[in-house]
Structure formats: structure tokens, C-alpha cells
Amino acid sequence: MFGIPSIELHAHLEGTIPPELCRTLAKKYAIALPSDFFRDKGYAYNYSGFEDCVTRVYDIIANTVRDPEDYYLITFEYLSQLAGQGCIYSELIISPDHALEAGVPYLEMLDGISDAIDDARDTFGIECRLNATLIRHLDMDKTLDTVEILGANLHPYVLGINLAGIEIPGDLAKFVSPLIALRNEGYKLVPHAGEVPGTEENIQIAITELGCERIGHGIQAVNDANLIKLLC
Numbered sequence: 201m202f203g204i205p206s207i208e209l210h211a212h213l214e215g216t217i218p219p220e221l222c223r224t225l226a227k228k229y230a231i232a233l234p235s236d237f238f239r240d241k242g243y244a245y246n247y248s249g250f251e252d253c254v255t256r257v258y259d260i261i262a263n264t265v266r267d268p269e270d271y272y273l274i275t276f277e278y279l280s281q282l283a284g285q286g287c288i289y290s291e292l293i294i295s296p297d298h299a300l301e302a303g304v305p306y307l308e309m310l311d312g313i314s315d316a317i318d319d320a321r322d323t324f325g326i327e328c329r330l331n332a333t334l335i336r337h338l339d340m341d342k343t344l345d346t347v348e349i350l351g352a353n354l355h356p357y358v359l360g361i362n363l364a365g366i367e368i369p370g371d372l373a374k375f376v377s378p379l380i381a382l383r384n385e386g387y388k389l390v391p392h393a394g395e396v397p398g399t400e401e402n403i404q405i406a407i408t409e410l411g412c413e414r415i416g417h418g419i420q421a422v423n424d425a426n427l428i429k430l431l432c
């Protein structure tokens with residue numbers, strides 16, 4: 201694979217933080233990370249399942265990123281790794297909600313990330329664009345606040361809107377209205393859909409109601425021949 205130019209379309213930015221950088225950021229802010237987070241080399245990946253990973257472990261790691269310079273560091277680090285593997289283009293998933301939770305306003309997060317994209321392009325020749333994600337397991341009021349921020353702050357590097365988090369059967373229906381509002385502002389829609397068992401309906405909604413040009417995972421389509429036809 202090495203040497204063949206590649207692209208990368210599904211990485212959640214805070215999930216790319218290398219263990220050593222995570223430790224450095226935690227030290228910077230005197231954050232006590234759980235003792236079972238790391239092995240001698242790397243993360244321990246010590247969680248009880250997908251939900252525990254997404255709602256606890258991921259959030260703890262994301263919470264070590266607390267200013268635009270931190271966003272610069274994690275973005276530049278990831279793009280340098282990708283470029284070293286022959287990747288020429290990345291579309292990173294960024295999370296305004298995780299940034300806000302850590303005290304970083306959306307536009308300040310974007311400043312750090314954008315500077316890293318520009319420097320990585322100059323240094324390694326890799327290009328990068330962004331998809332901002334909504335978090336499906338947060339309160340809808342919170343999500344609508346984020347929708348408003350995204351709608352009011354278009355940015356040339358932010359191409360699309362994702363939807364990540366704990367997926368439940370049919371839950372994409374409740375996001376149709378806010379997602380279409382953002383599509384009308386000019387964003388592409390690229391939600392996770394059909395990631396976990398029983399969520400075939402979300403794939404259907406993504407295609408027929410949202411007109412998505414790309415979905416994340418979609419693997420549950422394998423259970424429904426009509427969905428496979430729709431996707432083909």
C-alpha cells in the first residue's frame with residue numbers, strides 16, 4: 201500500500217491524538233487521566249464496548265484539547281502521519297461540541313485547525329478539508345445550538361456536516377430538519393448511518409430524505425437487498 205497515493209475520509213480528529221501527545225496535553229492542563237488508559241506503549245483501549253468508548257473514553261481524550269494551539273498540534277501531527285503513509289488528501293471529522301465542552305469556541309477551533317492544514321500543505325504537500333459533526337446522543341437543544349453556529353459560520357475548509365455518536369434505529373429521522381437547514385446553507389451531508397445492528401432505516405433516510413452523497417459505515421445495508429440496490 202505504501203507508495204500508492206491514498207485519501208482518508210473517516211477519522212474523528214480527537215480520536216487521532218497519539219498517546220504521547222495526549223499525555224502531554226493532560227500534563228499541560230493538570231488533567232488526571234484514568235490509570236488504565238495507557239499501556240507501556242500506546243493506549244490500553246480499555247473500555248466495555250462501543251457506548252463506553254464513545255461516551256466516556258473518547259470524551260476524556262477530547263477534553264485534553266483546550267485551546268487553538270492544541271487543535272493545531274493534533275491536526276498537524278495527524279496530517280504529518282498521513283503524508284508519511286502516502287496520503288494526499290484527508291477529510292477530517294471535527295466536533296464543535298467537544299471543543300465547546302473543553303472551552304474552545306467553534307471559530308477558535310477552526311483557526312488552529314486551518315493553520316495546521318496550511319502548514320501541512322506547505323510542508324508535506326497533503327491537502328485537507330473538514331466535516332463538522334453533530335453528536336446524536338446529546339440533548340437536541342444543544343444540537344440545535346450547534347446547528348445555528350454552523351449555519352452562521354460557513355468556512356471554506358468545512359465542506360460538510362456529519363452526525364456521529366450512539367446510533368439507534370430510526371434516530372436519523374429527528375435530525376432531518378436541522379440537517380436539511382444546513383444543506384440549504386451549502387454544506388454536503390455525510391452522516392454516520394447503518395453503523396450498528398438494527399439501523400438499516402437510517403441508511404434509507406440518509407439516501408431518500410437527506411440526499412446524502414456519502415454515509416459513514418452503512419454496513420447494515422447488507423441485511424436488506426432493497427437497500428443494497430438503492431446504494432448501487
Ligand SMILES: [Zn+2]
Pocket residue numbers: 210212364392416
Ligand atoms: Zn466515525
